[in-house]
Amino acid sequence: MTTEQAVKIGDIIIDEETGEILEMPEGIGDPLEWLTHRTNEANAASNAWKGIAGMYKKAIGELLNKAGVKSMRTQYGTPGWRGRVTRMGCPELLPDVAERYELSRAQQDAILACASQLDAKELDALEGVPAEAKRDLIHESESTWVQISPATPMPPDVQKVKR
Numbered sequence: 001m002t003t004e005q006a007v008k009i010g011d012i013i014i015d016e017e018t019g020e021i022l023e024m025p026e027g028i029g030d031p032l033e034w035l036t037h038r039t040n041e042a043n044a045a046s047n048a049w050k051g052i053a054g055m056y057k058k059a060i061g062e063l064l065n066k067a068g069v070k071s072m073r074t075q076y077g078t079p080g081w082r083g084r085v086t087r088m089g090c091p092e093l094l095p096d097v098a099e100r101y102e103l104s105r106a107q108q109d110a111i112l113a114c115a116s117q118l119d120a121k122e123l124d125a126l127e128g129v130p131a132e133a134k135r136d137l138i139h140e141s142e143s144t145w146v147q148i149s150p151a152t153p154m155p156p157d158v159q160k161v162k163r
Contacts (some may be wrong), residue, residue, distance in 0.1 A: 039148055089114060 005016040011025035024094060028034040062078045064072060071080025091112070098108050120138045123129075 035105075036148055094148075095117065 005014055006013050006022055008023075011023075012021065013023040014021055023032060057079075061081065064070065064079065064081060071078050089111075094108060094111060097103070103111075118137060123134045123137055125135060
């Protein structure tokens with residue numbers, strides 16, 4: 001069972017799931033032109049706000065540092081320093097590590113079994129491996145989305161003139 005959901009943004013109503021325009025304001029002209037313009041405006045506003053938020057966060061960080069605290073409660077929330085450590089194995093280091101710690105072939109194979117992905121470009125470039133085997137190791141998936149490229153202005157009219 002699906003529930004139909006729509007969103008109203010100003011004077012336009014759009015089906016959330018399909019993107020179908022259910023209601024539009026009068027006199028907007030070409031809907032594609034109008035929606036492209038509105039999307040560009042929304043993206044520009046979003047980017048501007050993200051930039052402003054980034055500057056605010058820098059200033060908050062400086063205030064926290066000056067106060068000598070990692071976080072401080074305010075009536076609007078608790079800003080604070082957060083951190084994340086990202087750990088990732090580096091397969092290119094395996095030969096050196098294997099030699100340094102005298103790892104057996106079984107130990108090296110166990111380490112390589114921890115890999116969650118194979119680089120498709122590197123697989124394609126492998127020599128000495130049958131093309132069919134490489135093809136069977138690669139899973140392809142495709143996703144699509146709408147992207148708006150900025151409008152390219154028309155070049156000025158160029159005329160040849162006598163000197």
